[in-house]
Amino acid sequence: MFSKLRRLEIGDWRFWLRLLATAVFLLPLIWLLTAALHPVGQPLPTSLTISFDWTLANFSRVWELVxxxxxxxxxxxxxxxxxxxxxxxxxxxxxxxxxxxxxxxxxxxxxxxxxxxxxxxxxxxxxxxxxxxxxxxxxxxxxxxxxxxxxxxxxxxxxxxxxxxxxxxxxxxxxxxxxxxxxxxxxxxxxxxxxxxxxxxxxxxxxxxxxxxxxxxxxxxxxxxxxxxxxxxxxxxxxxxxxxxxxxxxxxxxxxxxxxxxxxxxxxxxxx
Incomplete structure (x- = not known):
């Protein structure tokens, strides 16, 4: 019984470590997406903050310019x-x-x-x-x-x-x-x-x-x-x-x- 619990704890530890590594690698993509959805006229945040004031206007402007x-x-x-x-x-x-x-x-x-x-x-x-x-x-x-x-x-x-x-x-x-x-x-x-x-x-x-x-x-x-x-x-x-x-x-x-x-x-x- 103890060995089974021990294997479960080790498995959970590896799972959370993999999850943490995945989150670290996903942070640049998340920041990229949030910056692309940032409203026009507002400065980009200098720290990692979550805001739901998003717009798709930047994507339409890209299609207009190039x-x-x-x-x-x-x-x-x-x-x-x-x-x-x-x-x-x-x-x-x-x-x-x-x-x-x-x-x-x-x-x-x-x-x-x-x-x-x-x-x-x-x-x-x-x-x-x-x-x-x-x-x-x-x-x-x-x-x-x-x-x-x-x-x-x-x-x-x-x-x-x-x-x-x-x-x-x-x-x-x-x-x-x-x-x-x-x-x-x-x-x-x-x-x-x-x-x-x-x-x-x-x-x-x-x-x-x-x-x-x-x-x-x-x-x-x-x-x-x-x-x-x-x-x-x-x-x-x-x-x-x-x-x-x-x-x-x-x-x-x-x-x-x-x-x-x-x-x-x-x-x-x-x-x-």
Whole structure:
């Protein structure tokens, strides 16, 4: 009886600790939403206070000042194209690395880590010249071009680690049944690496959804701008109106947060 009560107390302690950690991470989102709903003409609170004097006027002003709908569609188009491409190319690279001899695997791991350490600012000028020569400047191809190479060496290493943990006997059995390289990747490797694929999909979604530098450097036409550029335009139009900027940030955050909530049942199944 005492042991059962003891386990219950430990379980309650962990529950309240998780609840406290969740509340800490949710505080910025709560403040963002309350600031976006703050009435026009009233100063923003300097402390964490709860007020129910809310208005939706800030959101309507955002739609009046910038074409937020078109920018949202542009961002959605970028992630719809870039995320699947990232999954395919990074998983191909990781799968190929996992099938190499150990000595070759070590060399490719070192090379991937070396590339990962290169700062992004060092690639801006080179990418600009390359996109200009290829005719990709001021097009969506300039935004999704990194996805053709896995977007990041980190994603490749994630898939490499996932495929490396699968016993080679499974792939050898598939080859005996007539499965080629692509069949082994699609029918054997990728289903077993599904948690890694979900993690890479989420990370690449966040990477492309919040990308501010690439549209700023490689796009010229306003009709192709994405949501991060819309937030910058709002800040330039009304630099002192933080309610307006917070309303735009809420509109830019709705889709990632909604996607995360929709994937919660899947995350719960993975944790079992």
């Amino acid at each position: 074409p937020i709908g078109r920018f949202t569609l542009n961002s959605l188009l970028v992630v719809i194209l870039a995320v699947p491409l990232t999954l395919v190319t990074s998983s191909w690279a990781g799968f190929g690395m996992a099938q190499l001899p150990k000595a070759s695997q070590r060399r490719w791991i070192v090379l991937s880590l070396a590339v990962l350490m290169v700062p992004g600012v060092a690639l801006w000028a080179t990418r600009f010249l390359l996109y200009s020569r290829l005719g990709w400047y001021d097009s969506i191809l300039a935004l999704i071009a990194p996805a053709f190479m896995g977007s990041s060496p980190f994603f490749v290493l994630m898939f490499y680690r996932a495929f490396r943990r699968i016993p080679l006997a499974i792939f050898e059995a598939g080859r005996l049944e007539g499965a080629g390289v692509l069949a082994s990747w699609w029918q054997i490797g990728l289903p077993l690496a599904r948690p890694t694929a979900v993690g890479v999909a989420i990370l690449s979604f966040v990477l492309y959804w919040g990308d501010f530098v690439s549209p700023l450097l490689y796009l010229r036409s306003e009709s192709r701008y994405t949501l991060p550029i819309a937030l910058q335009l709002l800040q330039q139009l009304t630099p002192s109106d933080w309610r307006l900027l917070m309303a735009g940030a809420v509109l830019a955050t709705i889709i990632p947060v909604g996607l995360f909530l929709l994937l919660q049942p899947y995350f719960a199944r993975l944790g079992r």
